[in-house]
Structures are given as C-alpha cells and as structure tokens.
Amino acid sequence: QVHLVESGGGSVQAGGSLRLSCAAYGYTYSSYCMGWFRQAPGKEREGVAAITSYGITTYADSVKGRFTLSKDRAKNTLYLNSLKPEDTGMYYCAAREEQGPLCSLQQSDYKYWGQGTQVTVSS
Numbered sequence: 600q601v602h603l604v605e606s607g608g609g610s611v612q613a614g615g616s617l618r619l620s621c622a623a624y625g626y627t628y629s630s631y632c633m634g635w636f637r638q639a640p641g642k643e644r645e646g647v648a649a650i651t652s653y654g655i656t657t658y659a660d661s662v663k664g665r666f667t668l669s670k671d672r673a674k675n676t677l678y679l680n681s682l683k684p685e686d687t688g689m690y691y692c693a694a695r696e697e698q699g700p701l702c703s704l705q706q707s708d709y710k711y712w713g714q715g716t717q718v719t720v721s722s
Contacts, residue, residue: 601625601711603692608716616680617718621692623673632695632702633675634709635668637718639688646704647690650675657701662686682720689715
C-alpha cells in the first residue's frame with residue numbers, strides 16, 4: 600500500500616513563498632507520476648503540477664512561472680513563489696503508476712492521496 604506524507608504549507612502574505620514536500624512510502628511501481636492538487640473552500644479540486652519519474656513536469660496555467668516541482672527519488676517538493684490570495688486552499692499530494700510521457704492533472708487519474716496541507720495567502 601502506497602502511503603503519501605505531505606509537509607510544509609502555512610500562512611504567508613501575497614507575494615511570499617512556501618515549500619511543500621511529499622514523501623512516498625510503499626511504492627512498487629517502476630515508474631510513477633506524482634502530482635499536487637488543491638482545493639479552495641466551495642470549489643472543486645484542481646490539478647496544480649505533476650512530475651514523472653524522469654523529472655518531466657506539467658503545470659496548470661494558473662501557476663506556470665510561479666510554482667516549481669522537483670523530485671528526488673520517492674520525494675517531491677513543490678516550491679510556491681509569488682503567491683496570490685487565490686492560491687489559498689488545501690494542497691494534496693497524489694500518485695499513480697506512470698502510463699505515458701507526461702503526467703496528467705486530472706484527479707481521477709490518481710490512485711493514492713495524501714491527507715493534505717493548508718496554504719493560506721493573505722492580501
């Protein structure tokens with residue numbers, strides 16, 4: 600059973616930065632996707648960024664140029680820069696077996712999920 604553990608998050612003013620990390624345990628896949636999703640109050644969960652086992656990244660248009668996702672073995676780190684109030688939400692780490700050259704940002708494609716970590720950006 601794959602277990603994902605997130606860390607980081609917190610509260611910051613607009614324009615500030617945060618770092619989120621996700622460690623994966625119990626992986627049996629030879630290649631995998633790891634992604635980050637977020638959910639704001641009253642809104643649906645949306646994909647933010649994803650990374651393949653080879654380090655190829657995919658970003659949502661809303662975070663391109665501001666967020667950076669990197670990985671080191673079974674751990675990935677999401678750097679959130681130039682944060683905006685609309686970035687506020689619960690951020691979730693997710694994982695799935697890799698099935699193509701890119702990892703999708705569709706939550707339905709992901710099998711394993713972390714508990715989430717809160718990011719709050721004040722104006």
